[in-house]
Amino acid sequence: MTHTNIMNELLRVSKTFLAYLKRPDLYPELGRKIIKNTFNRGNAFKGKEKTNSWAASKSISQKEAISQLFEIDMSSFKQDFLEVLRKSEQREISCPVKMGGAGAMELIYFACEFTKAQDAIETGVAYGWSSLAALLSLQKRDGALYSSDMPYLAQDGDQYVGVVVPDDLKKYWKLFRFADKESLPKIFTENQSFDVVHYDSDKSYNGRMWAYEELYKHLRKGGVFISDDIGDNSAYQDFCEKGAINTTVIEFEGKYIGVFVK
Template sequence: MSEVARVLKTFIGYLKRPDLYPELGRKIIKNTINRGNAFKGKEKTNSWAAERAVSQKEAVLHLFGVDIDGFRKDYQDILSNAAEKERVCPVKMGGPGALELIYYACEFAKAEHVVETGVAYGWSSLASLLSLVKRNGTLYSSDMPYLAQDGDQYVGYVVPENLRENWKLFRFADKESLPKIFTENKVFDVLHYDSDKSYNGRIWAYHELYRHLRKCGVFISDDIGDNSAYQDFCEQNNIETTVVEYEGKYIGVFIK
């Protein structure tokens, strides 16, 4: 699909969904008036992140006091089945990230309520749910519809049916999904951000999520090297964060 065709299909998809009009307006502003802010401070933050980055294994051991090696062994069959589902899926979305970091964050926090933004195939959802089901907890996920590629039916595709009873999926932009989620549950044990990559989108969501994170809860944000939103947020709130380098990208994580 050409870029023009993709944009046109996305725009038509928005027009068919009045409940998404607020996000359409925000995207128009983001891609015109605020376009220059998208990568604000990227060079500064990549240097900052590189100076303090550690491996996922080091981060999990330091923050949560456990070794990550057991995860792949304990859930070998589930992860293999998920990888096969991704392989044969006709729609391509984001692959698995730092699953161990998410899983052991939930284990450390003895999580019963987790919120994540961004789902795609559902790899991060799977990692959270593997921990949450032990305590009959609930994962609340925010994910925009895939308007340009007929991918809606594959959102969360790798999550097994037996885990879905503990999962609530909200199919709106974060600015609509998160208020709905916070109406259902006020305080969360773990937060995982992996949605709107823009500077303004991140800053807004970080503050909203942080307000609903309990003390000693865990905050995780993917792709923090895209711009300086995460660094700025941490510095503004005097937060000492760990930075994880994973497959060439940076992840931010801290315990509140």
Template sequence: MGEIKRVTKTLIEYLKRPDLYPELGRKIIKNTLNRGNAVKGKDKTNSWATSKALSQKDTIKKLFGTDDFSFRQNYQEILNESFAKEKACPIKMGGAGALELIFYASEFTNAKNILETGVAYGWSSLAALLSLQKRNGTLYSSDMPYLGQNGDQFVGVIVPEKLKKLWRLFRFADKESLPKIFSENDIFDVIHYDSDKSYDGRVWAYNELYKHLRKGGVFLSDDIGDNSAYQDFCEINNIESTVVEFEGKFVGVFIK
């Protein structure tokens, strides 16, 4: 009964937002006709990822050429304040990911423009913004509203107010947000994907995002073990990806 109530509430919230009708249609198809695609190739990719996996620290040294791993020490006060904000938040969203990887990718590219899909509490946003503030850069974020959870007001809640002047947040599904973002900025130094986890959603997004990543830019994708979309994308495009094991999950990262 609780699940039915949640689905009904979410549907009602969708119906109040005509601008989200395209995503509603896609979700209906994904959860009915294409339901099996969510885990397509999962076993294959987990075997592939396990055989290649490195730690964050080893990956940062390998790709970005630095032994510096002092991110958490350097920003301890800000991170502690952000963890306190997460703890106080009444809505449960995705936790902090591989923050060092995002931060040092931004440092390596001397990033001025970063794009991310998926925000939740704003941990990846924070890691990117802490680097961007050094160059007065801009973070462009795509994040689907948290319909039915009363969570919209808490998206990005852990990001300090002083950093928000560098942040452009687009509250639509990726297929609506990304064209709006690309109309403002076309090329990015770092792209971080952490939104639609379905196979088809990833394939569409990877191909679209890759076109807007500059040569020498860094591409990161969370949760690549959910299905084989990331592995397939890399193989089709002859991309040699590094895989990071982080808290039992896999992150894909490569330099274009």
């Protein structure tokens, strides 16, 4: 790492720390991050090699997964929402802050269609592509999406979270701007049962295991559980094996997604 890169990284860390200090409501997450980055740094990649081998051996395409799990052909999605997606892409291009990409939108949309979802929950928002996918389905039934997403403290990006979501869909959306360990209890106070779960937040092994168990408890029987980036560590594999859950694995843009029907 060059001297310039080191200085930039120190500046980013300092900026983030100072931003946390201005937000007492985020102090619990600050404490967890300090412990994680000081004592549990290896935790993020626990079992990574094992799970990538496991995932590669059983992965299928998103199209195959949607067909097998939901008995739906996903081909119409982009055409059906062509204008909405085009406008959302322009909002992302115009956004001055870099966040996560679109992900497997068809999987999320058709999970909501398959379950006739009234209530869905997701962790991780960024630009809001996964939120948009869920909301396009939920609006048909006057449903609600509950989202947990940490503030973008180092980027001054809070105002851009969910930027691709059109204004007319926001009335179906409840956004909680805390870490999962604070957001999820608040969400579960409002709603106890969900038709679709989509996990895409804390990438650490411990963070995933805690959230998976909490989210699973609140997923109704017949509901759909989705987790992005399951190859980061073995949390998803271990969770499924512990619960004797028969999961489908999707290879998507060089990464793995886990999905199952409860």
